[in-house]
Amino acid sequence: MEPKMKMAGDTCINLEFPNVMSEEVSERILSIARRIEALHIPGILDIVPAYREVSFMFDPLVIDLDNFKEILAHELMLKTQNQSVRTTSVFEIPVLYNEKVGLDLKEVAGIHDLSIDEVIDLHANREYRIYMLGFLPGFSFLGGLDPPLHTARKATPRLEIPAGSIAIGGEQTGYYPVTSPGGWQIIGQTPLKMFDSQQPTVIFHAGDAIKFLPIDE
C-alpha cells in the first residue's frame, strides 16, 4: 500500500497510509522518520511518527516545500530492506482491574456482552507492541488489542482522567501517565509512576512491548 503526501494545515505535511493498524506500516513509518531526520533539512521543526502516518512540522518561512516533497517522494521509492536491527524489550506493568478505578470497566463489558472477568482475561497477560510514543510524555500507544475489546472512544471526552489509568480507545490500548483530559474508556489503574518530571527520560521505545499483569489491592 502506497502512502500519500497530504498537507495537514499550513505548518505540517503528512505522509499518510490507510487508517489500519499494521506492524509492517509501523516499521516503515519509523524507518522513514529516522532517515528524514538524519538529513537535517532546514525548516523541518519536528518529525512525529504515529500509527499510520508521519507528520513533518515545518516553518513556512524557512522551508522549501517543493524540494521537501521531492525528497519525500525519493525516500518512498527506496526499497526498505535494510531494517535496522534493534534489541527490543518486554516491560511488565501491574494493573488493578476493578470497577472503582476502572471507571468504564462495567460499560465496556456491557457493550461487548462480556463479564468483567472476561474483559480482564482478554486484556491482561499478553504482549502489546509499542507503535509509538506520544500524546503526553511517558505515554505509549499500544497495538494488538484483542478485537472483542475494541471499543469506540467516549462521545464526550472526560475533562480529567487520573494518572495511571489503563484505557481502551478504538482498537488501541494504553495508560495515562499523568492526569489529563481524554476520551478513552478506563478499565483499570497501575500504581507505577509512568512519568517523572524530575527525570524526564524516555524508557520505552517504539518497537518494544508491554504486558499488563493483574494485581489485587
Added chain:
Amino acid sequence: MNKMIMVDPGILATVPDKGRIGHQGEGFLNSGAMDAYAYEYGNALVGNYPSENKASVEFAITGGVVEFTAPTVVAITGARVEPTLNGEAIMQDRPFYVQKGDILNFRHLLEGRFAYLAVAGGVQVPSILGSQSTSISVNLGGFHGRQLAKGDRICIADYQQIEQIDSRLTKTKIDIPSSFLQQDSLDVVPGPEQEWFDQKEWRKFVTTPYQLGQHINRMGYRIAGPELSFKSENLLSGANLNGGIQVSRDGKLIILLADRASHGGYPVIAKVIAADLGVLPQWPVKKALQFRQVSLEAAWEQLRIQANATDEIYHAHLWHLVTPSRMMAERIRMLYQQQ
C-alpha cells in the same frame, strides 16, 4: 542576579518562550506562548531578537503587579491593559526603562485574555530539551514547572548600564500591523480529515457563526455552535496540531492550543492558520466566531507580514544594553591599547 518580584502574579502567570518544539514524537507538549505574535513583538520591543527565543512572562485572565530590583527595559503586549509605573500611566506596546524599586502595575485586563511582559535579555530559567517553556500539566520547565506565586523572585538578565536616551524611548513610533481586536473572523485551512465530513457539513462550518464554549484553557478551547457529523470510523491516533479544530463523536468542536497533548484521535476538520493562533486565545466570550477559509499561500503571507513587522520593531530599538561580560571585554581592550 537581577530579579523581578511577583508582587501579584494574578490568576495564572507562567514563563513561556515560543515552545518546546522538536520532541512531540516523544510525547512532550509544545506549550509556549498562547499569543505567539504578541510574545514575539514584545521581545523585539525590548531588544531580544526572535531567534534568541528569550523567555517572557505570560499573564492569563488577569495581569499582575511586578517590582524590579535593578535597571532593565520591559514592554507589555497582548491583552489590553492600563499600565502604571510607580503610579504614573505609561503605554503598552512600547519599551520603557525601569529602575531598582520600580513597581509596574497592569493588574486589570481591559480586552483579551493573555498579556505578555517582555524583559531585556529574557527571563532566566533552566532550559529543558531546548526550551524554557512551562508545561504545567506535567510539572516541566519554566519556573519550577509551575505557575508563578505571590512573592516569587524571577531571575532576569543583569545589566550594569543601559545607555539610552530617555525621551527618545517613550516617543518611539512603532507600528503594530494587526491586532486581535480588529478581527471578526478566524482564518482556517482544511485539516487532514476534512474528507471525513461531507460538503454540507463543511458549508455549515464556514458559514454559521460559532462562539467560545464553556471550557477554555491553555490546552484548548471548546467551541459552542452547530454540531458537525462525520463518517463512522475510528481514527488511529496521530500528531495533534496547534490550532487543529477537532470534532468529537458528539459533533462538538474543540480547538487544540499550546498545552494540547501531543497526539489525539478525533478527526480534524480544519486548522486555524499559524498567524491567527494568537487571535483565538484572546477572543471575547459571547462574540460571534466566524471561520473563514483561506489558501495556504494567504496563510503563509500573513506569517511573513508578522515576521517582517517583528523584525522592523527589533531594528527600531534605541539603546545599548551593556552586560558584565561586555564591560570586561571593554576593560581588556583598553589594557591592550595601553601597551
